Structures are given as C-alpha cells and as structure tokens.
Amino acid sequence: MTQAFTPRVFSGIKPSGGLTLGNYLGAIKRFVGMQGQMETIYCVVDMHAITVWQDPSELANATREVAAGYLAAGLDPATSILFNQSQVSAHAELGWIFNCVARVGWMNRMTQFKDKAGSSAEKASLGLYAYPALMAADILLYHATHVPVGEDQKQHVELTRDIAAKFNHDFKVDFFPRTEPVIDGPATRVMNLRDGTKKMSKSGESDMERINMTDGADLIAKKFKKAKTDPEPLPETLEGLKDRAEARNLVDIYASLSDSTPEAVIAEYAGAGWGRFKPALADLAVEKLAPMGDEMARLMADPAEIDRVLAEGSEKARALAAPILAQTYDIVGLLRGR
Numbered sequence: 008m009t010q011a012f013t014p015r016v017f018s019g020i021k022p023s024g025g026l027t028l029g030n031y032l033g034a035i036k037r038f039v040g041m042q043g044q045m046e047t048i049y050c051v052v053d054m055h056a057i058t059v060w061q062d063p064s065e066l067a068n069a070t071r072e073v074a075a076g077y078l079a080a081g082l083d084p085a086t087s088i089l090f091n092q093s094q095v096s097a098h099a100e101l102g103w104i105f106n107c108v109a110r111v112g113w114m115n116r117m118t119q120f121k122d123k124a125g126s127s128a129e130k131a132s133l134g135l136y137a138y139p140a141l142m143a144a145d146i147l148l149y150h151a152t153h154v155p156v157g158e159d160q161k162q163h164v165e166l167t168r169d170i171a172a173k174f175n176h177d178f179k180v181d182f183f184p185r186t187e188p189v190i191d192g193p194a195t196r197v198m199n200l201r202d203g204t205k206k207m208s209k210s211g212e213s214d215m216e217r218i219n220m221t222d223g224a225d226l227i228a229k230k231f232k233k234a235k236t237d238p239e240p241l242p243e244t245l246e247g248l249k250d251r252a253e254a255r256n257l258v259d260i261y262a263s264l265s266d267s268t269p270e271a272v273i274a275e276y277a278g279a280g281w282g283r284f285k286p287a288l289a290d291l292a293v294e295k296l297a298p299m300g301d302e303m304a305r306l307m308a309d310p311a312e313i314d315r316v317l318a319e320g321s322e323k324a325r326a327l328a329a330p331i332l333a334q335t336y337d338i339v340g341l342l343r344g345r
C-alpha cells in the first residue's frame with residue numbers, strides 16, 4: 008500500500024545576485040499564489056549559491072535580499088515557513104545520503120550543469136555537479152509533494168523523483184513521496200531581453216539583459232525600450248509569434264504581469280507596433296514591481312528584522328525536518344543516540 012503524504016509545498020531561490028523578473032514571475036509570484044492552499048515552505052538556498060564563487064562579504068546580504076523579495080511579494084511568515092538553508096543542517100546531511108543514492112550517469116544528464124560549467128567543466132566545483140542531489144534533499148527533507156519552479160528546474164525535480172524512487176526501492180520502504188513539479192502560467196521561462204534564446208538570469212553578463220525586482224521606473228522603461236525585438240508589429244493570433252522568440256517573450260511577460268493570457272494580450276494589441284507595446288509593458292511592470300522594490304528597500308534598512316524572521320523560520324523548519332532525517336538514518340542503518 009502506498010503512503011498518503013500531506014500536501015506540502017517546498018521551493019527556494021539561491022542568493023547568487025539580485026532577484027530578476029524571471030525569479031518573480033517564474034517562482035515568487037507563484038509561491039504567493041500557493042500560500043494558504045496547502046502548507047508552504049520557502050527557502051533561500053544559500054548553500055546552492057556557493058556552488059559558484061560568492062564574495063563572503065556579500066552573501067549574507069544577498070540572502071537577506073531574497074528574503075526581502077519574498078516578504079515584499081506577499082509571503083507571510085505567519086503562514087509560510089521562510090528560512091535560509093544553511094541554518095538547517097539536515098539539508099546537508101540528507102544531501103550526503105542522496106549523493107550516495109543518485110548515480111553519476113544521472114548527474115551527467117543534467118543540462119543545467121552543462122550550461123553553467125560550459126567548456127570548463129573540469130574546473131567547476133564538485134558542488135555544482137552534485138547540486139541536484141542537495142536540491143532533492145531540500146525537497147524530500149519535508150516530504151514535499153509540490154514544487155513550484157520555472158521550466159529550467161523541471162529536470163532537477165524529475166531527478167528528485169528518481170532519487171525518491173531509488174531510495175524507496177533500495178531500502179524496501181515507502182518513505183519519500185514522488186514530488187510533482189508545478190510549472191504553470193505564461194512565464195515559466197522568462198527570456199533574456201537582449202537574446203530571446205537565453206534565459207533571463209541573475210548572473211547574466213549585462214544588467215540590460217534583465218529586469219531586477221529593485222529596478223526603478225526609469226531603468227525599467229529604458230530596459231524594455233532597448234529590449235531586442237523584430238521590425239514586425241504584433242500579429243493577429245498567437246501562431247504569428249512562432250519563430251519570434253523576443254516578441255513572444257515580451258507578450259508572455261505582459262500576460263503574466265497582468266494575470267492574463269498571451270492570447271488575450273494578442274487580442275488587445277493585434278497590429279500594434281513596438282512603439283505602443285513597449286511603453287505599455289514598461290508601465291505595467293513599474294505598476295507591479297515598484298511597490299515591491301520600495302518594500303524591499305524598506306525591509307533591507309532593518310537587516311536585524313529579516314534575520315529574526317529567518318531564524319524563526321529556521322527553527323520551524325528544523326522541527327519538521329528532524330524526525331524525517333532521523334527516520335532516514337534508521338532506514339539506512341546509520342547509528343544514532345536516542
């Protein structure tokens with residue numbers, strides 16, 4: 008008989024730079040949407056951030072900034088557990104066990120490692136290679152059943168399912184759930200504003216490629232104005248955006264920001280040129296992002312309060328994680344004092 012798992016959401020963002028519109032639309036906005044529907048646990052995954060070099064003098068602040076983004080977007084620490092990963096050591100402990108469950112062949116298929124390590128894979132950290140096993144631990148440490156993520160993380164959530172299945176099979180238990188990735192809405196993959204074939208990323212080379220959650224009105228307008236497009240006006244139907252990656256991206260962003268659909272956006276702007284669409288998009292983005300940017304700045308002015316929220320959330324997370332890690336140790340046969 009298969010165990011019934013309590014519906015529970017887990018997801019996280021790594022503090023590897025300032026939050027982007029991609030992080031907001033692909034993740035945070037959807038985290039807020041799931042709040043109140045089931046138990047929700049949202050983490051700032053600082054141990055993932057250090058898989059590539061992070062300046063120690065900036066990491067703690069970057070961690071606070073992601074937390075400030077969560078709070079400013081509407082995550083409520085009284086409803087969701089909000090914490091940073093490194094304060095709950097069980098993540099690292101379960102991560103090690105999953106390093107021993109996951110197969111090297113599985114890791115070799117992870118496209119994100121190939122993208123991030125590029126041609127210098129030999130020089131990449133072992134942590135960057137193993138990071139999907141730690142991500143599986145983040146999720147399964149809470150027996151999370153649902154993981155809202157952007158499209159780029161789909162493969163890692165599928166790996167999490169494989170790790171859970173192998174663990175259950177190897178130890179003849181029904182202990183870890185088969186977690187579902189939740190990838191929905193029009194902005195599951197927000198693209199780079201200067202190159203519609205690349206994802207918008209925190210750590211992309213140029214700031215003009217991305218909208219940051221903290222960008223002011225003028226900068227947002229400038230970035231959309233300079234965003235790469237093509238000479239054609241917006242088409243009459245969505246099919247007309249096929250093979251127009253940059254145009255499609257701007258339509259998807261508009262749809263997501265306005266809680267609408269790409270079809271509805273096209274219906275409204277059919278035949279419009281960029282001179283009309285881009286300023287409308289910039290106004291909409293400013294309307295949605297500026298209040299959050301202001302709130303983030305207000306929160307960041309009181310770092311002790313953010314630290315307090317994260318410490319309190321970490322305590323709650325530790326309490327949920329401890330019995331699951333203890334049972335995992337027992338299943339694996341690791342001796343522990345009682």
Ligand code: AQP
Nearest residue numbers: 020021023029033034156157195196197207208209210
């Ligand atoms: N462009 C995007 N569109 C939609 N969703 C996105 N996410 C990231 N970029 C986009 C989603 O945000 C969540 C947190 O991601 P992360 O910071 O943990 O890792 P990432 O995907 O590697 O993010 P970045 O911004 O690209 O960071 P860097 O440049 O440091 O690697 C995830 O749910 C992700 O899907």
